[in-house]
Amino acid sequence: xxxxxxxxxxxxxxxxxxxMRGITKQxxxxxxxxDVSLSVQPGSIHALLGENGAGKTTLMRIAFGMIAAxxxxxxxxxxxxxxxxxxxxxxxxxxxxxxxxxxxxxxTVAENVALGGKGLYRFDDIADRMRAVATMTGLSLNPRAKxxxxxxxxxxxxxxxxxxxxxxxxLILDEPTTVLTERDTGELFEQLHVFVKTGRSVVLITHKxxxxxxxxxxxxxxxxGKLILNAxxxxxxxxxxxxxxxxxxxxxxxxxxxxxxxxxxVARVTAPAVEVFAGEILGVAALEGAAGPLLRLLxxxxxxxxxxxxxxxxxxxxxxxxxxxxxxxxxSLAENIAxxxxxxRRGLIDWKKVNEDASEVIRQFDVRAAGLEATARSLxxxxxxxxxxGRELGDNPSLLVLENPTxxxxxxxxxxxxxxxxxxxxxxxxxxxxxxxxxxxxxxxxRVVVIGGGRVFSSSPDAGEIGQLLLGIETAEHPxx
Amino acid sequence: MPELSLLADALVRATPLIIAGLAVAFAFRGGVxxxxxxxxxxxxxxxxxAISLWAGPVLGRLTLFVALPGAAIAGxxxxxxxxxxxxxxxxxxxxxxxxxNFIAIHLxxxxxxxxxxxxxxxxxxxxxxxEAARLPVILSGTRLHAGFAIAILLAVGFAWFFRRTALGxxxxxxxxxxxxxxxxxxxxxxxxxxxxxxxxxxLAGLAGGIEVSxxxxxxxxxxxxxxxxxxxxxxxxxxxxxxxxxxxxxxFAFLETGALAxxxxxxxxxxxxxxxxxxxxxxxxxxxxxxxxxIPGLKRVRPT
Numbered sequence: 001x002x003x004x005x006x007x008x009x010x011x012x013x014x015x016x017x018x019x020m021r022g023i024t025k026q027x028x029x030x031x032x033x034x035d036v037s038l039s040v041q042p043g044s045i046h047a048l049l050g051e052n053g054a055g056k057t058t059l060m061r062i063a064f065g066m067i068a069a070x071x072x073x074x075x076x077x078x079x080x081x082x083x084x085x086x087x088x089x090x091x092x093x094x095x096x097x098x099x100x101x102x103x104x105x106x107x108t109v110a111e112n113v114a115l116g117g118k119g120l121y122r123f124d125d126i127a128d129r130m131r132a133v134a135t136m137t138g139l140s141l142n143p144r145a146k147x148x149x150x151x152x153x154x155x156x157x158x159x160x161x162x163x164x165x166x167x168x169x170x171l172i173l174d175e176p177t178t179v180l181t182e183r184d185t186g187e188l189f190e191q192l193h194v195f196v197k198t199g200r201s202v203v204l205i206t207h208k209x210x211x212x213x214x215x216x217x218x219x220x221x222x223x224x225g226k227l228i229l230n231a232x233x234x235x236x237x238x239x240x241x242x243x244x245x246x247x248x249x250x251x252x253x254x255x256x257x258x259x260x261x262x263x264x265x266v267a268r269v270t271a272p273a274v275e276v277f278a279g280e281i282l283g284v285a286a287l288e289g290a291a292g293p294l295l296r297l298l299x300x301x302x303x304x305x306x307x308x309x310x311x312x313x314x315x316x317x318x319x320x321x322x323x324x325x326x327x328x329x330x331x332s333l334a335e336n337i338a339x340x341x342x343x344x345r346r347g348l349i350d351w352k353k354v355n356e357d358a359s360e361v362i363r364q365f366d367v368r369a370a371g372l373e374a375t376a377r378s379l380x381x382x383x384x385x386x387x388x389x390g391r392e393l394g395d396n397p398s399l400l401v402l403e404n405p406t407x408x409x410x411x412x413x414x415x416x417x418x419x420x421x422x423x424x425x426x427x428x429x430x431x432x433x434x435x436x437x438x439x440x441x442x443x444x445x446x447r448v449v450v451i452g453g454g455r456v457f458s459s460s461p462d463a464g465e466i467g468q469l470l471l472g473i474e475t476a477e478h479p480x481x
Numbered sequence: 482m483p484e485l486s487l488l489a490d491a492l493v494r495a496t497p498l499i500i501a502g503l504a505v506a507f508a509f510r511g512g513v514x515x516x517x518x519x520x521x522x523x524x525x526x527x528x529x530x531a532i533s534l535w536a537g538p539v540l541g542r543l544t545l546f547v548a549l550p551g552a553a554i555a556g557x558x559x560x561x562x563x564x565x566x567x568x569x570x571x572x573x574x575x576x577x578x579x580x581x582n583f584i585a586i587h588l589x590x591x592x593x594x595x596x597x598x599x600x601x602x603x604x605x606x607x608x609x610x611x612e613a614a615r616l617p618v619i620l621s622g623t624r625l626h627a628g629f630a631i632a633i634l635l636a637v638g639f640a641w642f643f644r645r646t647a648l649g650x651x652x653x654x655x656x657x658x659x660x661x662x663x664x665x666x667x668x669x670x671x672x673x674x675x676x677x678x679x680x681x682x683x684l685a686g687l688a689g690g691i692e693v694s695x696x697x698x699x700x701x702x703x704x705x706x707x708x709x710x711x712x713x714x715x716x717x718x719x720x721x722x723x724x725x726x727x728x729x730x731x732x733f734a735f736l737e738t739g740a741l742a743x744x745x746x747x748x749x750x751x752x753x754x755x756x757x758x759x760x761x762x763x764x765x766x767x768x769x770x771x772x773x774x775x776i777p778g779l780k781r782v783r784p785t
Contacts (some may be wrong), residue, residue: 326665328662346647
């Protein structure tokens with residue numbers, strides 16, 4: 001199959017293994033990618049760096065045919081590709097290993113490798129293919145083992161073997177080292193180096209600077225959907241990449257931040273150790289998904305252990321997932337208002353009062369709805385967000401936990417939310433605020449805790465410092481909060 | 482007046498369908514797939530019979546006030562087994578309640594041939610209930626008993642309960658979206674589901690108690706003509722709306738009594754009615770999903 005052909009490519013015209021030109025993608029009003037180009041050379045490991053939400057995964061999902069780009073073209077070994085689905089990408093011998101594994105634990109390794117193939121399942125064929133992959137890269141697993149018995153490193157390995165068994169010569173790995181120990185990470189990169197030796201290529205999506213610096217041959221940096229840097233790794237330094245990822249942080253005039261009431265601890269958990277005081281906005285910075293459990297614990301919505309101080313009776317919570325967690329889509333707006341504190345309410349529901357509260361939220365937060373009896377489902381995304389925020393803020397809570405509350409809002413609506421957060425803080429509410437936008441954290445917060453690598457650091461509200469801590473760079477003394 | 486007596490017969494038949502239909506609607510609204518109304522109804526019938534026979538001579542006219550609550554408690558306890566299995570071992574109630582139906586059916590068989598059999602030991606049934614332990618007839622000259630009035634009152638009370646009370650709202654929220662009920666409403670979803678199991682089972686048990694005290698006056702096998710199963714259809718056709726359950730319960734009762742009359746007078750098999758019931762359920766499900774809403778509680782793929 002491949003080695004001879006790939007070898008010729010190196011010797012011959014030497015087209016890029018993958019070239020993406022002028023890729024633009026918009027989700028609703030959000031521009032995810034704007035005119036991004038990328039070129040992956042054969043025989044190289046290409047690091048795609050950027051913060052959360054920079055557009056790395058979106059770009060690679062486009063390369064893998066999962067999302068259609070609004071504009072731009074994709075070339076594979078110099079040939080223009082038409083991508084309608086991942087099947088087209090697989091036919092073009094592109095393989096992608098997603099951050100979330102897509103394995104079936106109850107099945108064997110061989111059966112999982114066979115998934116997505118066509119025709120009959122024959123164990124011997126699959127075992128042959130797996131042997132071929134093993135001789136090519138050194139990646140090997142027992143084909144008869146049950147996936148349920150594998151460690152996460154082995155599952156990662158299986159994902160890669162499966163992709164390679166389907167003849168991929170361009171391998172896209174989305175944050176492959178998140179689940180790996182340091183030793184497994186080293187082993188993975190050794191195998192990737194063997195893999196690319198014969199003219200194949202790897203695109204490595206990562207936010208870990210160290211992985212990119214020590215193992216990649218080329219680097220592309222995205223920031224907020226824009227291409228910032230595309231260079232061979234030899235010309236990049238830790239400093240240049242950090243700046244490219246985070247941008248130069250402008251220190252605008254600090255806002256007056258009233259002192260928090262240090263005597264009044266509103267919420268506290270011990271593992272990790274976090275305290276929230278009345279009258280402060282405590283920012284939480286974390287990589288995608290890592291803050292969820294802590295936020296829910298603080299808000300009294302945790303699943304397992306409870307916080308040291310039980311969440312106050314009036315605790316507002318705005319989850320990121322509005323549709324599933326914040327409201328009941330088939331209930332009317334009035335009923336969704338009644339949902340607030342439904343767990344504590346006894347006796348009868350005063351619907352007149354509920355309707356008044358609902359009208360108040362709709363008026364104050366400019367929710368465009370057909371009326372109180374309209375279902376929550378009928379609202380647009382932005383209106384749903386304002387409705388939920390209005391409900392949780394409207395109750396004068398003593399503690400308010402917000403998870404990406406301005407996501408999906410336009411600039412003015414976001415500013416209005418910020419204004420209300422400040423007003424609530426000044427009125428003595430303790431606010432815990434998670435945002436994936438570090439500038440937003442820096443602008444609003446009195447204090448910030450950063451969750452990185454399973455540890456919690458306290459940081460000043462400065463986007464640069466927060467960003468570095470998130471990348472695992474400890475620049476100064478950062479006491480564990 | 483034969484028409485009046487036909488109407489009364491249909492309403493007598495509608496009584497267990499409405500009450501068990503309310504039991505099913507209550508469960509489904511609360512996100513609990515109680516398929517076990519049949520078993521809970523039978524256990525309620527056992528309890529009402531046993532209480533009436535043993536305590537009847539002492540209690541006299543007060544017997545009903547003990548026997549009917551006893552039937553409800555027995556039904557709740559029977560559903561409580563499924564609730565406990567779900568809470569402790571995450572056993573799907575769809576499975577456990579069906580299995581409990583079989584156990585209840587065989588429990589009746591055992592009792593009417595054993596401890597509860599009538600004194601002559603000839604027939605597989607219990608002694609008849611004393612006159613004082615029976616539900617009064619509310620339309621003289623017919624068999625229509627007070628149980629029908631209880632069914633209507635329960636439906637109205639149930640509608641009010643869901644609309645006005647905080648607990649009713651918690652149950653609706655838990656059934657519609659458990660994740661949001663917990664996260665936005667801070668509702669104890671597990672506890673709420675438990676209550677739903679017990680109330681639903683209690684209603685079904687009461688249906689069984691009323692059937693014994695108002696119609697059969699004794700416990701025997703096949704006491705329930707599949708009321709607990711037809712109740713699922715009654716609840717679904719009503720869109721889980723308690724007032725709608727009255728209408729759909731009466732409708733199904735007419736269908737069944739009519740089918741029996743057709744079989745008797747024209748030799749048309751009464752299974753035609755069963756086929757018609759099944760087709761109606763399928764049509765109702767299709768229409769509700771076409772309207773894009775689905776029947777609440779039935780959209781949930783995985784139980785929590």
